Amino acid sequence: GQQVMQIPQYQHVQEGEDFTTYCNSSTTLSNIQWYKQRPGGHPVFLIQLVKSGEVKKQKRLTFQFGEAKKNSSLHITATQTTDVGTYFCAGRTRGGGTSYGKLTFGQGTILTVHP
Amino acid sequence: DGGITQSPKYLFRKEGQNVTLSCEQNLNHDAMYWYRQDPGQGLRLIYYSQIVNDFQKGDIAEGYSVSREKKESFPLTVTSAQKNPTAFYLCASRTEETQYFGPGTRLLVL
Numbered sequence: 001g002q003q004v005m006q007i008p009q010y011q012h013v014q015e016g017e018d019f020t021t022y023c024n025s026s027t028t029l030s031n032i033q034w035y036k037q038r039p040g041g042h043p044v045f046l047i048q049l050v051k052s053g054e055v056k057k058q059k060r061l062t063f064q065f066g067e068a069k070k071n072s073s074l075h076i077t078a079t080q081t082t083d084v085g086t087y088f089c090a091g092r093t094r095g096g097g098t099s100y101g102k103l104t105f106g107q108g109t110i111l112t113v114h115p
Numbered sequence: 116d117g118g119i120t121q122s123p124k125y126l127f128r129k130e131g132q133n134v135t136l137s138c139e140q141n142l143n144h145d146a147m148y149w150y151r152q153d154p155g156q157g158l159r160l161i162y163y164s165q166i167v168n169d170f171q172k173g174d175i176a177e178g179y180s181v182s183r184e185k186k187e188s189f190p191l192t193v194t195s196a197q198k199n200p201t202a203f204y205l206c207a208s209r210t211e212e213t214q215y216f217g218p219g220t221r222l223l224v225l
Contacts, residue, residue, distance in 0.1 A: 001174075009155065033214070042205055042216040043158070088157060090214075103214070105150075105157035 002027050004091045006106030014114050019076040021109035023089035031092045032065055032072045033103070038085040046074075079113045086110045118142065119217035121206050126222045128193075128200070136191045136220045138206030147189040148214070151175060152203040161204075164189055193222065200224050 003026040013019050023032065031050045035043040047056055049065035049072060056063045062075045072089055086108040093102050119140045128134045140147065146165050150158040160173030164183040178197025183189055193200045201224045206217040 004157075006157070035214075042219050045213045045215070048212050090158075103160075105159075107155065107157045 002091070002093055002102065002104050004089060004104045004106040006089055006109055008109055009107060010110050010112070012112045012114065013079050015081060016078050019079050019083070019111055021074050021087050021089075021111075023072045023074075023091070023106050025070045025091045025104075027070070027093055029069050029091040030094050032069075033090045033092070034063060034072075034074055035088045035090065036085050037088065037108070041085075043088060076111075079111070081113050081115055084111055084113050119206060119208060119215055121204075121217040121220050123220060124218065126220055128222065128224050130224055131195045133192055133194050134222065136193065136204055136206075136222070138189045138191065138217060139187055140189075140206075140208045140215075140217075141187060142208055142215065143186070144208035144210065144215075145186070146209050147183070148207040148209070149173075149179075149181065149189070149191045150205045150207065152205060152219075158205065161191065 005024045007022050031048055033048045034046040036046055037043045047063050052069050053067045054065040060077045064073045088108045089106045090103050122137045148163045149161040151161055152158050159175050161179050162170055162173050162181040164170035167183055167186050170181050170183050178194055180192045203219050203221050205219045207214050
């Protein structure tokens with residue numbers, strides 16, 4: 001079945017340093033989504049990427065979707081303590097018995113930011 | 116105030132007992148989902164429903180059951196057949212692009 005691998009599992013940075021998490025799928029994706037989960041909270045949708053090679057920015061966050069639509073990355077510039085949490089990618093493939101396709105989550109990257 | 120509510124926030128259960136987790140949404144979404152989250156792992160899909168009176172097994176449905184009698188409600192029952200029920204359970208609903216999660220229920224089996 002479809003697998004979505006995310007690395008690294010943990011990342012510790014000093015405030016002001018950059019951070020990147022990578023997501024790789026075993027199959028070609030129709031789109032990929034990114035979520036953030038604060039400690040003790042629930043995942044919150046950040047963004048969806050659909051097109052091959054797509055790049056989207058949200059303030060200090062930059063999201064990329066690979067040309068082959070099998071990998072993606074999230075890069076945070078100059079991290080702040082408010083960035084702490086777990087970042088998940090979720091890849092969607094068509095079919096899987098649903099009209100929306102099947103969404104498979106990566107294991108997440110836990111980001112710690114030291115002030 | 117629109118959104119997804121889950122209750123209770125924390126739930127304790129004795130081994131061998133069934134327990135039902137509530138999930139309600141007022142977003143008028145057709146599709147609803149139940150996920151399980153364990154430490155160090157991503158979200159794993161238990162069951163999903165695309166429309167009232169219809170639901171499908173996800174990747175880890177064994178030991179769980181659901182119902183979808185109303186559009187707004189998608190309760191999950193954790194049965195005694197679930198061998199490792201202690202986890203964080205998340206309910207979600209979605210539009211075509213965005214999936215919205217509830218606050219979750221932490222289930223602890225004693």
